[in-house]
Amino acid sequence: MAVLKMKFTQQRRVRLAQGLWLLSWLAVTCGAFIFSLGVYIKIELLRRDEVMENKEIHCVPNLLMMVGLASIGANWVASRVCQDSLDASRFPRWKVLLLLWFAVAALLCCLLLTVVILSYALQGRLEESLKVGLRNGIRFYKDTDVPGRCFQKETIDRLQMEFRCCGNNNFKDWFEVQWVSNRYLDFTSQEVKDRIRSNVDGRYLLDGVPFSCCNPASPRPCLQRHLTDSRAHYNYEYQSEELNLYSRGCRQALTDYYMSLMNSTGPGVLSVILIQISVLLSMRYLQTAVEGAMALESPEGESEGYILEKGVKETYADMKAKAVELLKFAQVDPASDGEGGEEGEKEADATEKAATPTPAS
Amino acid sequence: MALMVVKFDLKKRVKLAQTVWFMYWFAVLAGILVLSLGLFFKIELRKRSELMDNNESHFLPNLLITMGLIACGINAFGGKVCYDSLDPLKFAKWKPVLKSFLVFCLGFNALLVVTSLLCFVMRIPLQFTLAEGLKNGMKYYKDTDTPGRCYMKRTLDLMQMEFRCCGNDNYRDWFEIQWVSNRYLDFSSKEVKDRIGSNVDGQYLMDGVPFSCCNPSSPRPCIQYQMTNNSAHYSYDHYTEELNVWRRGCRDALLSYYGGIMNTIGALVFLVTVLEVAVTVGLQYVDTSLSTLSNPEDIESESEGFLLEKTVKETFTDIMAKMKSMGKGAKVEEGGEEGVATVS
Numbered sequence: 001m002a003v004l005k006m007k008f009t010q011q012r013r014v015r016l017a018q019g020l021w022l023l024s025w026l027a028v029t030c031g032a033f034i035f036s037l038g039v040y041i042k043i044e045l046l047r048r049d050e051v052m053e054n055k056e057i058h059c060v061p062n063l064l065m066m067v068g069l070a071s072i073g074a075n076w077v078a079s080r081v082c083q084d085s086l087d088a089s090r091f092p093r094w095k096v097l098l099l100l101w102f103a104v105a106a107l108l109c110c111l112l113l114t115v116v117i118l119s120y121a122l123q124g125r126l127e128e129s130l131k132v133g134l135r136n137g138i139r140f141y142k143d144t145d146v147p148g149r150c151f152q153k154e155t156i157d158r159l160q161m162e163f164r165c166c167g168n169n170n171f172k173d174w175f176e177v178q179w180v181s182n183r184y185l186d187f188t189s190q191e192v193k194d195r196i197r198s199n200v201d202g203r204y205l206l207d208g209v210p211f212s213c214c215n216p217a218s219p220r221p222c223l224q225r226h227l228t229d230s231r232a233h234y235n236y237e238y239q240s241e242e243l244n245l246y247s248r249g250c251r252q253a254l255t256d257y258y259m260s261l262m263n264s265t266g267p268g269v270l271s272v273i274l275i276q277i278s279v280l281l282s283m284r285y286l287q288t289a290v291e292g293a294m295a296l297e298s299p300e301g302e303s304e305g306y307i308l309e310k311g312v313k314e315t316y317a318d319m320k321a322k323a324v325e326l327l328k329f330a331q332v333d334p335a336s337d338g339e340g341g342e343e344g345e346k347e348a349d350a351t352e353k354a355a356t357p358t359p360a361s
Numbered sequence: 362m363a364l365m366v367v368k369f370d371l372k373k374r375v376k377l378a379q380t381v382w383f384m385y386w387f388a389v390l391a392g393i394l395v396l397s398l399g400l401f402f403k404i405e406l407r408k409r410s411e412l413m414d415n416n417e418s419h420f421l422p423n424l425l426i427t428m429g430l431i432a433c434g435i436n437a438f439g440g441k442v443c444y445d446s447l448d449p450l451k452f453a454k455w456k457p458v459l460k461s462f463l464v465f466c467l468g469f470n471a472l473l474v475v476t477s478l479l480c481f482v483m484r485i486p487l488q489f490t491l492a493e494g495l496k497n498g499m500k501y502y503k504d505t506d507t508p509g510r511c512y513m514k515r516t517l518d519l520m521q522m523e524f525r526c527c528g529n530d531n532y533r534d535w536f537e538i539q540w541v542s543n544r545y546l547d548f549s550s551k552e553v554k555d556r557i558g559s560n561v562d563g564q565y566l567m568d569g570v571p572f573s574c575c576n577p578s579s580p581r582p583c584i585q586y587q588m589t590n591n592s593a594h595y596s597y598d599h600y601t602e603e604l605n606v607w608r609r610g611c612r613d614a615l616l617s618y619y620g621g622i623m624n625t626i627g628a629l630v631f632l633v634t635v636l637e638v639a640v641t642v643g644l645q646y647v648d649t650s651l652s653t654l655s656n657p658e659d660i661e662s663e664s665e666g667f668l669l670e671k672t673v674k675e676t677f678t679d680i681m682a683k684m685k686s687m688g689k690g691a692k693v694e695e696g697g698e699e700g701v702a703t704v705s
Contacts, residue, residue, distance in 0.1 A: 144580035157577035161522060184581045186595035211572040211583040216518035219505035220545045222572040234547035 002306035008289040010300045014086060016289065020282045021082040027075035027279050030272045034112075035068025037265055044261060048254065050155050053132035056125050060118055060262065064269075067111050071276065074104050078283055085290050092294075098287055105280045112273045119262040126258060130251045134168045141210070142181040157212040165253035166213035166246040171227075173249075178203040179210060209245060218243040281307065363667035369650040371661045377650065378446045381643035385440035388640050389433055391633040396429025398626050405622065411516050412615070413494035421483050425626070428469075428476055432637065435466060439644055446647050459648050466641045473634040480627030484620050491615050495529050502571070503542040518573035524618065526611035527574035532588075534610075539564040540571060570606055579604040642668065 042061035084090040137156045143149040160166055167173035185192050185204055196202050207228040214222035223244050226232035285305040292303030308315045403422035445451035501513040521527055528534035546553050546565055557563050568589040575583035584605050587593040650666035669676050
């Protein structure tokens with residue numbers, strides 16, 4: 001009992017081939033879209049490479065690019081098959097390739113689905129990577145004279161200004177780190193000596209933040225130093241001041257940005273999966289319908305198209321039997337090199353004898 | 362003696378019509394391009410209209426939008442005429458309109474050239490508007506509690522950060538105005554009283570700049586206050602310090618930004634003009650080649666296409682004569698009436 005059988009007249013077959021040809025070109029554009037999406041996400045991730053500690057999240061755009069290219073190739077092949085499908089002399093050469101094509105198309109759909117799942121699942125890893133990367137960035141902010149780290153200050157400043165954030169979790173992260181380089185500290189001054197002695201590591205810590213934390217929307221000029229001291233500034237209350245600095249942490253800001261980027265691509269990827277599945281099903285119908293027509297005496301007559309020749313259970317049992325046979329032949333051949341040659345032949349005869357009654361039944 | 366005569370047989374006529382039809386579709390796209398350029402420029406001006414005192418002239422973007430729309434219209438019409446030119450029946454209904462349409466196209470092309478020139482010239486009034494607007498903007502920086510001006514601080518800060526500039530000409534412009542609101546000044550403190558007493562207008566002036574002037578590329582944390590006092594900061598010399606704040610003035614920065622936009626738009630409009638002239642010439646050839654068939658009944662016969670029926674001089678004298686005769690006709694009528702009046 002074939003699965004989802006449909007009758008196809010010659011005209012319907014022609015229509016199916018034409019429709020599938022158009023659909024496969026649409027799928028090619030979708031493949032190009034997926035590829036360019038992968039490229040865009042990769043570029044965005046690379047731009048902030050300096051504040052990310054590991055590159056695990058890069059597997060999402062890499063996978064998208066691979067799948068995009070493979071999908072372009074596979075759907076181009078599908079359009080060629082469509083063009084040849086109505087010509088009985090040229091269609092048979094695609095027979096073997098079609099099996100491979102079905103496997104590739106199914107694999108592409110599965111990969112696209114994994115990409116969507118991965119983009120949600122990797123959020124935790126992305127946050128971890130950003131946490132460590134930003135912590136290092138803030139620690140090395142002052143090292144503008146150390147080769148390899150001299151751009152950290154500029155990177156962190158621009159990041160904070162662009163994403164409107166301050167520090168890792170919030171602005172207090174800057175209080176725990178020395179972010180003023182020693183080159184600009186007057187070690188003879190009493191204030192500097194006091195601050196350095198006030199903590200175990202001998203660091204110059206202050207309750208101040210860099211200028212890039214300042215919020216332009218604040219009604220008063222930015223207060224950067226002595227933030228915890230309400231008396232240091234006129235008409236200033238540390239606990240209730242909200243607009244002076246950016247209140248969001250950069251880790252949160254960056255995670256939100258990347259998550260929204262990947263989530264917004266979700267619907268696009270899902271619709272591409274749907275298009276790919278419909279190309280796959282239509283190709284199967286076309287293949288079976290054209291093969292059925294070629295087997296008929298009059299090639300212009302009706303033929304049947306189906307998804308599976310037998311029911312799902314029977315197809316599964318058939319495939320299992322085929323796989324077992326292949327394994328058996330593989331096992332028999334090495335054994336037949338030695339003494340087991342005769343035995344192997346006998347076994348082969350036995351299987352042949354067993355195989356011959358079945359067509360008659 | 363016609364100008365630039367070209368002989369045409371049927372195949373050549375068909376090819377000409379197809380080419381001109383194709384070019385007309387490009388010209389429609391070019392018209393859409395001019396329209397979108399005008400819209401883009403208008404939006405850019407609106408975005409920063411606060412910095413120009415809401416005084417900026419929208420004449421140029423409006424002109425670009427109008428020209429873009431007209432270009433789309435006449436190019437679509439021209440394409441339709443070319444498409445119909447291969448069928449003599451359909452072409453016959455367009456024939457009477459064609460001459461005036463071509464004259465209109467000529468006028469439109471001249472206007473396009475003028476627009477392109479304007480794009481390069483309008484830089485100068487924009488310069489003055491920007492200078493005035495920025496000066497006022499800095500004056501209202503501190504007025505974050507005055508309705509209507511409360512967003513000037515944010516606008517200026519964001520602009521200085523985006524365009525990497527400070528002040529009008531340079532950062533010293535901030536030294537000459539009070540940019541700290543009185544609400545945040547402790548008038549009982551000695552320092553504030555000194556500063557206010559030090560100038561005629563009683564303004565709180567200081568040698569400091571807002572945070573948005575800071576340059577992130579500087580190796581040291583930004584020095585915003587007491588900038589001219591070398592002893593206030595360790596290892597600091599304000600004469601040699603270059604990376605601390607942005608050195609460029611915002612007027613220069615904005616002007617070069619808008620100047621760049623206008624130059625690009627001017628160049629693109631000029632290219633569109635060249636395309637328009639080409640399609641007008643093409644349509645003239647299509648029209649003349651179909652009107653000078655050696656055998657009017659046989660469409661396969663040969664014909665001639667030309668740019669102008671007579672030479673340039675003769676065409677010019679013809680036009681002058683026509684205008685004179687129109688003028689004389691009016692005068693004769695007036696003279697006749699007067700004559701009648703005197704006789705009676």
